[in-house]
Amino acid sequence: xxxxxxxxxGKLLVAMLIVLLLVLPSLIFVIWSVSKNNPDEExxxxxxxxxxxxxxxxxxxxxxxxKDSNGQDGDNPDSDIPQISSGSSINPVLFDLDEGKxxxxxNPDKHNNLDSDTTAAIGxxxxxxxxxxxxxxxxEIPQLTDEKTAIVTTAVLNAFELNNVSVNDVIFFVYxxxxxxxxxxxxxxxx
Numbered sequence: 024x025x026x027x028x029x030x031x032x033g034k035l036l037v038a039m040l041i042v043l044l045l046v047l048p049s050l051i052f053v054i055w056s057v058s059k060n061n062p063d064e065e066x067x068x069x070x071x072x073x074x075x076x077x078x079x080x081x082x083x084x085x086x087x088x089x090k091d092s093n094g095q096d097g098d099n100p101d102s103d104i105p106q107i108s109s110g111s112s113i114n115p116v117l118f119d120l121d122e123g124k125x126x127x128x129x130n131p132d133k134h135n136n137l138d139s140d141t142t143a144a145i146g147x148x149x150x151x152x153x154x155x156x157x158x159x160x161x162x163e164i165p166q167l168t169d170e171k172t173a174i175v176t177t178a179v180l181n182a183f184e185l186n187n188v189s190v191n192d193v194i195f196f197v198y199x200x201x202x203x204x205x206x207x208x209x210x211x212x213x214x
């Protein structure tokens with residue numbers, strides 16, 4: 024058998040292939056991870072206070088310092104999730120991007136769909152580091168009559184569909200609500 028000897032041109036070609044095989048995947052991974060951390064291509068995010076306490080442009084600082092849904096200050100254990108002001112009269116949104124959780128109020132007697140700010144907040148939740156390819160969206164809703172449950176689940180599923188999330192990735196759980204509450208507290212977490 025004869026041995027092969029690489030010429031200078033062959034050595035250069037082999038070196039270029041090795042560099043391409045190492046650099047190209049790294050570059051693709053960096054671009055992918057940077058684009059995944061951006062809220063969306065238009066730069067739109069819900070207004071209000073984020074988990075690090077900074078304010079979004081155009082948000083009202085007094086809205087983020089308001090009381091939670093139970094009328095208590097921010098010193099209770101449920102207030103670990105900062106508020107995002109929804110900018111509407113329907114409800115504020117409690118939000119924790121790092122944990123992939125959000126909570127909001129919804130009244131099926133008065134509304135059939137989630138307001139645009141809550142839908143946008145769900146879209147912003149999709150930028151959470153907890154959102155992976157295999158993520159399941161766990162939605163906790165209170166136990167309601169069949170008619171009200173249909174309104175709530177349809178409103179939530181419509182909001183997910185508007186954010187390009189398959190309804191097959193959304194699972195509903197039912198909890199026992201406090202008696203005599205008009206608004207339903209809906210909790211969404213990424214699992």
